[in-house]
Amino acid sequence: xxxxRAQVTGVGxxxxxxxxxxxxxxxxxxxxxxxxxxxTGIRERRIAAEGEFTSDLAIAASQExxxxxxxxxxxxxxxxxxxxxxxxxxxxxxxxxxxxxxxSRGAAFDVxxxxxxxxxxxxxxxxxxxxxQVKNCLVIGAETFSRIIDWDDRTTAVLFGDGAGAVVLSAAxxxxxxxxxxxxxxxxxxxxxxxxxxxxxxxPSKTRTTGLLRMEGREVFRHAVTNLSEAIELAMRxxxxxxxxxxxxxxxxxxxxxxxxTARKVGVHPSRVISTVAIHANTSAASxxxxxxxxxxxxxxxxxxxxxxxxxGGGFTWGSSLIRW
Ligand code: ACO
Numbered sequence: 001x002x003x004x005r006a007q008v009t010g011v012g013x014x015x016x017x018x019x020x021x022x023x024x025x026x027x028x029x030x031x032x033x034x035x036x037x038x039x040t041g042i043r044e045r046r047i048a049a050e051g052e053f054t055s056d057l058a059i060a061a062s063q064e065x066x067x068x069x070x071x072x073x074x075x076x077x078x079x080x081x082x083x084x085x086x087x088x089x090x091x092x093x094x095x096x097x098x099x100x101x102x103x104s105r106g107a108a109f110d111v112x113x114x115x116x117x118x119x120x121x122x123x124x125x126x127x128x129x130x131x132x133q134v135k136n137c138l139v140i141g142a143e144t145f146s147r148i149i150d151w152d153d154r155t156t157a158v159l160f161g162d163g164a165g166a167v168v169l170s171a172a173x174x175x176x177x178x179x180x181x182x183x184x185x186x187x188x189x190x191x192x193x194x195x196x197x198x199x200x201x202x203x204p205s206k207t208r209t210t211g212l213l214r215m216e217g218r219e220v221f222r223h224a225v226t227n228l229s230e231a232i233e234l235a236m237r238x239x240x241x242x243x244x245x246x247x248x249x250x251x252x253x254x255x256x257x258x259x260x261x262t263a264r265k266v267g268v269h270p271s272r273v274i275s276t277v278a279i280h281a282n283t284s285a286a287s288x289x290x291x292x293x294x295x296x297x298x299x300x301x302x303x304x305x306x307x308x309x310x311x312x313g314g315g316f317t318w319g320s321s322l323i324r325w
Pocket of ligand 1: 036155156220254
């Protein structure tokens with residue numbers, strides 16, 4: 001039976017110019033390059049310049065994605081931007097991106113699911129496309145996490161960075177089988193009872209401030225491997241595929257040890273894991289499209305290959321998606 005599929009037609013990425021290495025951090029905090037590498041796999045992260053905002057990062061990534069898709073911005077019907085670090089409390093950063101790309105029609109809005117934001121935004125866009133309401137959609141993950149980091153807290157300051165990634169999704173016809181190109185499934189989850197393990201201690205309603213990130217790292221780690229592997233297994237089961245069928249595992253880039261443990265648990269070989277965490281740390285909603293862009297641009301991810309994407313973040317929220325490239 002013919003179905004509408006959301007196919008990825010272009011990918012883009014942007015990292016701010018300023019590099020902050022582990023050695024730079026060790027000058028200001030009681031930490032070391034060795035500790036950070038061993039526990040996280042992170043070598044360096046990027047920090048947005050003064051006056052450079054989440055929207056600036058998002059626009060750069062989107063322009064690259066549009067170029068790769070061979071589309072003019074005017075063809076975009078909807079922008080879904082995942083971020084936990086918007087330019088302003090309102091309006092949505094997506095509308096700033098919309099205006100600066102010169103788009104004056106359709107809809108633009110933000111999605112807030114912290115590190116899972118890109119998977120949530122992908123699910124929203126996929127469903128709009130499948131429902132026939134949208135033809136071409138920009139799905140963006142963009143963050144300036146450096147602005148909500150407590151730079152005196154070594155347990156969190158070493159883990160995060162700034163960046164953006166974007167994909168263009170376009171409606172196409174498929175046969176309704178796992179051989180179709182495009183988004184084959186998305187699965188989203190949340191459990192608000194786990195708020196205290198990862199949150200920001202401020203916000204417009206509670207404190208009239210932005211607040212700073214607080215985290216129980218060890219607990220987050222424990223939940224991450226369990227939740228992510230269950231979400232991946234569900235994605236595979238719902239599509240009737242096995243770990244051996246997966247060409248590329250494109251995980252949220254939080255910590256190399258979480259990536260490795262999750263891949264091991266679901267049976268994906270380490271050579272099939274796309275990892276970019278070493279060079280940009282955890283960029284929250286930007287991390288999955290940053291990893292995607294790296295592997296598409298270096299030629300690893302090819303047309304017709306099967307990808308599994310996953311992410312988990314504050315809330316907790318988590319999710320997975322299976323995509324035929
Ligand atoms: N440098 C040096 N020592 C440090 C640092 C640091 N930057 N941070 C913590 N330590 C110390 C701790 O104080 C502790 O010292 P103690 O034994 O004297 O008390 C020791 O190192 C061990 O601390 P743990 O927290 O047990 O270290 P762990 O091995 O769990 O690693 C880490 C910590 C890296 C945060 C890990 O738990 C982790 O990655 N958790 C997941 C967090 C994450 O990825 N969050 C992102 C958002 S959610 C997501 O994206 C999935």
